[in-house]
Amino acid sequence: MKRYLLASAGGAGLLWVLCGLLPVKALSIVERTDTNLSPEADGSSYQEIDVHDSNAANNVASKLIIADATNQDQTNEDLDNNSAANSSPSITAQSQNSSQPSKALDQVTSVSQLSDVQPTDWAFQALQSLVERYGCIAGYPNSTYRGNRAMTRYEFAAGLNACLERVNELIATATTDLVKKEDLATLQKLQEQFSAELATLRGRVDSLEARTAELEANQFSTTTKLNGEAIIAAVGASGGAPGTSDPNIMLVNRVRLNLTTSFTGKDLLITGLQAHNFLGGATGEGSLQNSLGLASPILSSSSARTSFEPQFPGLNVKDLSSVSANSLQLYKLLYIFPVSNKLTLFAGTAAETSDAFPTITPFYGEGQESISRFASLNPVLRVSGGTSGSGLASAAGFIFNISPNLDFRALYGSVNANLPAKSAAEALPGVSTTPLGSGLFSGSNVIAAQLTFKPSRSIDIGLNYSHSYHEINILGTGLISGDIGALAGVAAGTPVTLNSVGGTVTWQFSPKIAFSGYGAALFVDDSSNNVNAATTFTSWMVGVHFRDLFNAGNTAGIIFGQPLFRADASGAAVLTPAGENRATPYHLEAYYRFKVSDNISITPGAFVLFNPEGNSRNETTTVGVLRTTFTF
Structure with missing residues (x-):
C-alpha cells in the first residue's frame, strides 16, 4: 500500500502531459484562491480585470456599483470594487461591464461534455480515459477544454496533484483494479521528477489554508462585507455675484462606511453610514456658493457645487431641523433580491434614483471622477432629490432584464414616508415646517423609469423619464439657484408637477478614450387651482473621458455644457426673475485623477461658470478643487 501511495498521481497525470491536455480541477482552485499559486512563465500571475474602472472607482459608492442580482454571473464585483472606490454602493449593473474573467473550471463526467474535443482528435482516447476512469479532468463553464493552451510547471503540478488525490481515493475504496501497474510506475517516476513543485504547491496550499482559517476566525460577520471611502478636499473660488468678495479656501471632508450583506448569495442588503462637514442649513449660510452670492435665498442650491457635496447640507429637509457638521447619518438602506432570472426587486427607506439606474456616463464618481455636480449625472436623475446624497427617499422598484443588452427599470419614491401628518406651523407663508408633506402616498413623490440598452460593444444609451409632484415650488435637483422657485414669480408654497425627459450616451471610441453626453428637458406646471403657470428648463453636456492617461489607473x-436654464415660461410664471439680465449659462470643466496607490487617489481640477445662474450680471466664476480620496 505504501508503494501505491508514493506513486499515487497517476498514469492520468502522465497521459495528461503527453497528450498536451491542460485543465484540471485543481487548477481552478488555485486560480480562485491565490493568484500567486499559478505564475506564468514570465513571472506574471492571474488576476481579474476591472473592465470599467472609471465608474467602478466611483459610485458606491461607487462606485461599489452593485450588479443586478439576476446578472451576478455576468458582472464584476460592482458592489465591492465600486463600493470601495464608489462613495455609495449601487444596484446598478453597468452595461460596459460585460467582459468578465473566466470562471472556475467545472468537473466533467464524460468527454462528450467538452464541445471542442472530437472523436477524431489524436488525444481523444487519452482524454476519455482520464475523464471516465479517473475523473480528474475539468472543463470551462462554456463546455470547452482548450487543450492547445500552453501551461506552466506549476499548473502541471496542480493537475498532477489532483490526479494523485483521485488515485488515492480509488485505492482507499478498494477499486485498485482501475489503476494499471504501468500507470502507477509512470506516476511514481513523474512524482519524483516533480517532487519540488509538488512540495512547493502543498506548502503554499497549507499556508493559504492557515490564512483562510485566521480570516474566518477574526471576521466580524460571515454574511457582511465592510468597505468605505474618505474624501478630504480643498476648495477655493473666485468671481460670483456683483459686490461679493472671493471666499477663503476651505477644507471639507466626507466619510462613508458601506455594509453589504447577502443572506442567500443572490440578494443584497446595503447599509450606508456617512459624516461630512459641509455647511448650509435653511439659509445656505457657510456654504461656498452662498459666499459667492450664487445660491438660492433658501437652502444652498447653485451651479457652483462640487460633486461630493450633499444637496441639503446642515439640514433635514423633511422637517427643517438642523444637522450639525460631522454628525453620523444613515444615508443608505436598501434591499435587492431576485424573483426570477429576468426580474429583480428592490426596496428601502433610504435610497436614491442613481442606486437603481445605470449612470452611463464615465464622469460619474463623487470621489474619483468629475469634481462638479453638473457633469456627473443627467439632471433627470436628480429631480425630486433623486441624488440628495443623504438617502432622502423611501423607494421601491424593479429591474427587468429584457435581453443581455436591454433592460428596463422603474421606481416609486416618497421623500416624506416617515412623517404621519403635515405640520400646521409655517416656515414661510404657505410653506409648513414639513414642506414636502407627509405619508407614503401623499405629499411629494416621484415615479422614475430608465430604459438602458447597448446597441454595440462600444455604445451605451440610457433614456429617462420622471414624473414628480412637489408640495412646494422647487425642482429638487440642487443644480442651480433657480431650483428653488422653479416657477419664477409664483409663491414658494405653490405645489408643482414635473414631467422630465432625458437621454445619456457614451461612445467608447477606443479602449482609453470615451465620448459622453446628455440632454434633458424639465417641464414644470403648477398643481394648484389658484394660478396658471408653466416653465421649461433645458440642459446638455458633452465631454471626453481619458483612461490610463500618462500612467495606468489615471483618468x-x-x-462642456449648459446647466439648467429657463427656456420658456407661460401664464403667471416669469422667464427672467426681477433684477437679472437673462443670458445662457455655460460650464467648462477639466480634471485629472492620478492614482497614488490602489487605495489612494488625488484629483486636481477646476470648473468655470460663464453667466452663472443664467444672469450676465454675475461675474465669470472659477471653482478649483484638490480632492484626495481614500478607499478601504
Whole structure:
C-alpha cells in the first residue's frame, strides 16, 4: 500500500502531459484562491480585470456599483470594487461591464461534455480515459477544454496533484483494479521528477489554508462585507455675484462606511453610514456658493457645487431641523433580491434614483471622477432629490432584464414616508415646517423609469423619464439657484408637477478614450387651482473621458455644457426673475485623477461658470478643487 501511495498521481497525470491536455480541477482552485499559486512563465500571475474602472472607482459608492442580482454571473464585483472606490454602493449593473474573467473550471463526467474535443482528435482516447476512469479532468463553464493552451510547471503540478488525490481515493475504496501497474510506475517516476513543485504547491496550499482559517476566525460577520471611502478636499473660488468678495479656501471632508450583506448569495442588503462637514442649513449660510452670492435665498442650491457635496447640507429637509457638521447619518438602506432570472426587486427607506439606474456616463464618481455636480449625472436623475446624497427617499422598484443588452427599470419614491401628518406651523407663508408633506402616498413623490440598452460593444444609451409632484415650488435637483422657485414669480408654497425627459450616451471610441453626453428637458406646471403657470428648463453636456492617461489607473475628463436654464415660461410664471439680465449659462470643466496607490487617489481640477445662474450680471466664476480620496 505504501508503494501505491508514493506513486499515487497517476498514469492520468502522465497521459495528461503527453497528450498536451491542460485543465484540471485543481487548477481552478488555485486560480480562485491565490493568484500567486499559478505564475506564468514570465513571472506574471492571474488576476481579474476591472473592465470599467472609471465608474467602478466611483459610485458606491461607487462606485461599489452593485450588479443586478439576476446578472451576478455576468458582472464584476460592482458592489465591492465600486463600493470601495464608489462613495455609495449601487444596484446598478453597468452595461460596459460585460467582459468578465473566466470562471472556475467545472468537473466533467464524460468527454462528450467538452464541445471542442472530437472523436477524431489524436488525444481523444487519452482524454476519455482520464475523464471516465479517473475523473480528474475539468472543463470551462462554456463546455470547452482548450487543450492547445500552453501551461506552466506549476499548473502541471496542480493537475498532477489532483490526479494523485483521485488515485488515492480509488485505492482507499478498494477499486485498485482501475489503476494499471504501468500507470502507477509512470506516476511514481513523474512524482519524483516533480517532487519540488509538488512540495512547493502543498506548502503554499497549507499556508493559504492557515490564512483562510485566521480570516474566518477574526471576521466580524460571515454574511457582511465592510468597505468605505474618505474624501478630504480643498476648495477655493473666485468671481460670483456683483459686490461679493472671493471666499477663503476651505477644507471639507466626507466619510462613508458601506455594509453589504447577502443572506442567500443572490440578494443584497446595503447599509450606508456617512459624516461630512459641509455647511448650509435653511439659509445656505457657510456654504461656498452662498459666499459667492450664487445660491438660492433658501437652502444652498447653485451651479457652483462640487460633486461630493450633499444637496441639503446642515439640514433635514423633511422637517427643517438642523444637522450639525460631522454628525453620523444613515444615508443608505436598501434591499435587492431576485424573483426570477429576468426580474429583480428592490426596496428601502433610504435610497436614491442613481442606486437603481445605470449612470452611463464615465464622469460619474463623487470621489474619483468629475469634481462638479453638473457633469456627473443627467439632471433627470436628480429631480425630486433623486441624488440628495443623504438617502432622502423611501423607494421601491424593479429591474427587468429584457435581453443581455436591454433592460428596463422603474421606481416609486416618497421623500416624506416617515412623517404621519403635515405640520400646521409655517416656515414661510404657505410653506409648513414639513414642506414636502407627509405619508407614503401623499405629499411629494416621484415615479422614475430608465430604459438602458447597448446597441454595440462600444455604445451605451440610457433614456429617462420622471414624473414628480412637489408640495412646494422647487425642482429638487440642487443644480442651480433657480431650483428653488422653479416657477419664477409664483409663491414658494405653490405645489408643482414635473414631467422630465432625458437621454445619456457614451461612445467608447477606443479602449482609453470615451465620448459622453446628455440632454434633458424639465417641464414644470403648477398643481394648484389658484394660478396658471408653466416653465421649461433645458440642459446638455458633452465631454471626453481619458483612461490610463500618462500612467495606468489615471483618468481625466474635459467637459462642456449648459446647466439648467429657463427656456420658456407661460401664464403667471416669469422667464427672467426681477433684477437679472437673462443670458445662457455655460460650464467648462477639466480634471485629472492620478492614482497614488490602489487605495489612494488625488484629483486636481477646476470648473468655470460663464453667466452663472443664467444672469450676465454675475461675474465669470472659477471653482478649483484638490480632492484626495481614500478607499478601504
